[in-house]
Ligand code: GDP
């Protein structure tokens with residue numbers, strides 16, 4: 220039996236949704252353990268597209284899905300997503316979706332704070348998704364957060380009034396932004412409570428029970444390693460730990476329950492929002508990748524910045540997550556480029572750095588060191604076996620594996636579930 224964690228190795232949008240949907244077939248349960256509706260995970264099954272922001276990407280495969288305690292949940296968005304998936308014929312009933320009673324609620328004042336802060340100082344913008352993620356995690360750490368269990372408790376109204384009073388002071392006096400209407404918040408959240416109460420349970424206890432029955436669990440990460448609050452390009456990060464270790468904290472299981480960790484690697488690099496990006500392209504090649512890869516955010520529709528693959532980042536991800544293998548996605552997008560570049564290190568003041576630097580000042584002065592490889596002309600999106608990939612494609616993959624000392628277990632050549640070459644199924 221294997222329990223696996225799937226995480227992003229770069230700055231998000233690596234194709235986690237597609238790979239989680241694919242591997243969910245071999246799993247019994249899928250648990251998301253951090254983040255909120257800043258995530259946008261896309262699945263394409265028989266030509267039909269599904270986008271999920273909060274519901275784990277195993278739902279299309281009919282698996283029981285869980286929202287772990289490490290997540291922050293906007294209940295209005297969750298209800299809309301349940302309705303959207305139900306309309307598409309997906310079962311998202313309370314027997315199919317479980318919400319941890321310890322997961323925190325994103326409140327309207329969190330979204331207002333996120334917007335006000337980003338608008339207040341253009342120079343200091345993070346380029347957040349504006350979904351209230353940071354302010355909600357702030358309240359969690361400050362012990363002023365409201366969890367699902369609190370929503371169900373009698374003291375809910377009093378609790379919200381106390382917190383909202385402080386937020387409104389901050390919003391109106393400091394940011395000169397409109398206050399939130401507290402009664403309105405209480406009324407709408409009471410409606411959300413009535414709708415979502417049947418879904419709320421103790422997810423940690425449930426996972427323990429199913430593991431005792433030798434069932435398989437897939438832990439689904441959101442965002443990517445370099446957006447991690449501790450290990451990412453701080454402060455241009457999200458507000459949660461995105462690395463594999465947080466699968467334990469954010470789902471309520473101990474580390475001995477994790478058998479394998481698969482890192483999703485896009486065949487090139489993208490980033491949405493602000494922050495350093497050493498291999499970013501500002502030329503026609505960048506435009507080619509952006510257009511061919513349809514690199515627009517699934518959550519905010521923003522154009523994603525594009526650049527070459529960076530094995531300094533990937534080695535960082537291998538170490539931080541104890542990766543046991545890669546799933547390489549969007550390899551088809553690179554077809555048609557004469558030459559491909561792989562970043563193997565960074566040059567800083569005439570020295571070559573092998574490890575990802577912490578200082579953003581150092582990072583800003585780093586020049587990527589590239590190895591060039593011949594590209595391939597062919598459209599590989601219909602290829603279903605490794606041997607049928609062009610030699611140049613196999614060489615490109617092999618070089619990434621060598622530079623990261625990590626094997627590619629899955630190769631994705633298109634958005635569809637079937638557009639995949641499985642070399643070594645992490646579930647065994
Ligand atoms: P996630 O946030 O990591 O789940 O990734 P997103 O869903 O935000 O972005 C990945 C995008 O690439 C989605 O539109 C997917 O449908 C698409 N995609 C995933 N794998 C492939 C692939 O191998 N090739 C191509 N062309 N598109 C892919």
Ligand code: IMO
Pocket residue numbers: 227230231232233257258259260345346347348349350351352353440441442443446455456457458491492493
């Ligand atoms: P998935 O799961 C890509 C980025 C935002 C911004 C920074 C902080 O789809 O890969 P936040 O709203 O979290 O406070 O924003 O993090 N970001 C993502 N970028 N994919 C994501 O999720 C992201 N979630 C957050 O663009 O730069």
Ligand code: MG
Pocket residue numbers: 231232233258259260261517
């Ligand atoms: Mg995404």
